[in-house]
Amino acid sequence: METQNLWKKNLRAVPDEVWKQTSLRVLILAENGLSEISSRIGSLQNLRTLDLGHNQLGELPEEVGDIRELRDFLYLHDNHLESLPASLGRLQNLRYLNISENRFTVFPECICSMFNLLELRATDNQFSVLPHSIGNLSNLRELHLRNNALRTLPEGIGSLSELRQIDLRGNPIEVLPDALSSLPKLEKLDLRWVNTLTPPTWLDALEGRGCLIYR
Numbered sequence: 423m424e425t426q427n428l429w430k431k432n433l434r435a436v437p438d439e440v441w442k443q444t445s446l447r448v449l450i451l452a453e454n455g456l457s458e459i460s461s462r463i464g465s466l467q468n469l470r471t472l473d474l475g476h477n478q479l480g481e482l483p484e485e486v487g488d489i490r491e492l493r494d495f496l497y498l499h500d501n502h503l504e505s506l507p508a509s510l511g512r513l514q515n516l517r518y519l520n521i522s523e524n525r526f527t528v529f530p531e532c533i534c535s536m537f538n539l540l541e542l543r544a545t546d547n548q549f550s551v552l553p554h555s556i557g558n559l560s561n562l563r564e565l566h567l568r569n570n571a572l573r574t575l576p577e578g579i580g581s582l583s584e585l586r587q588i589d590l591r592g593n594p595i596e597v598l599p600d601a602l603s604s605l606p607k608l609e610k611l612d613l614r615w616v617n618t619l620t621p622p623t624w625l626d627a628l629e630g631r632g633c634l635i636y637r
Contacts, residue, residue, distance in 0.1 A: 429453060429473075441465055452476050452497065464488040473497040475520070484509045492516055499523050499543070511535035522546050522566070534558045545569055545589070557581030568592050573618075577601050586610065591636075594618045603628050613637045 425448040426440060433454040440449070441462035448471040456477040464485025472489070474482075475497040482498070487509025495518045498506075503524040511532035519536065520543040527548045533539075534555035542559070545568040552567075557578030562585055569592040580601025587610040588602075595616045602611075603624040611628070613619065614636050621637070629635050 424448065426450065436460060444468065447471065447491075449473070459483055459486075461485045467491060471495040474501070476500045478502055480504070482507055482510075486510060487512045489513070490515070493538075494518065496520070506530040506532055508532050514538060517541070519543070529553055529556075531555065537561065540564070542566065552576050552579075554578040560584065563587070565589070568612075573597075575599050575602065580604060583607070588612070591615050596620075598622055600624065608633050610634045611636070 423443060424446060426443060426446055427450045429450050430453040436451060436456065436459065441460060444465055445468055446466050447468055449466065449469055450473040452473045453476040456479060459479065459482060461483040463483060466489060469489050469492050471494045472492060479501040480503065484507045487507060490512065492513050493515035496516055497520050499520045499522040501524050504526060514535065514537050516536050517538055517540045519533065519539060522543045522545040524547055529549045529552050531553055534553060537558060539559050539562050541564040542562060543566040545566050548571050550571040552575060554576040555578060556576060560581060560583060562582050564587045565585060566589045568589050572593040573596045575598060577599050579599060582605060584607060585605050586607055589612040591612050592615040596618050611633060625635060
């Protein structure tokens with residue numbers, strides 16, 4: 423068996439036999455009222471997709487970072503997470519990460535080591551600052567930051583040369599770095615529900631070159 427789909431089974435705890443299925447490539451544990459995940463998850467070395475969304479997790483075991491084959495999807499949205507273990511920075515092949523709807527007040531630095539991320543969803547948290555090292559994600563195409571507490575973005579954002587979309591809706595943005603205007607592949611900049619921004623002079627030029635700006 424390569425896929426174990428236990429979506430919405432009202433489990434409350436993961437059955438022990440799951441951790442014995444070391445050939446699994448896809449494990450779906452979403453919507454089960456889970457409050458913890460066993461460190462035995464690190465034995466699932468062939469996992470490529472892990473869905474832990476819509477649970478009650480307050481933390482993740484360090485061993486998630488041992489799953490080096492985890493490259494397709496990691497869903498952590500709609501939990502009670504306030505931080506991520508540093509070991510997740512070892513997931514350098516991961517392409518899609520969703521940490522939306524959690525309790526993060528500090529952006530997890532380990533994410534900035536996930537060099538092959540294509541899409542990052544981090545909406546509906548309480549970040550007030552993004553680290554300069556966000557610029558390490560040079561393959562990132564979509565960055566979703568709706569409904570956080572961001573007042574600006576770091577200059578490192580200018581290193582995201584593959585970025586196509588950035589969603590900043592509902593943040594109290596006051597100033598945008600000029601580096602944003604020079605992103606060569608930016609196609610969509612969403613600034614709806616941002617009432618605190620004095621529009622920079624380069625917005626019109628960005629629009630003129632074909633970038634859709636929602637404001």
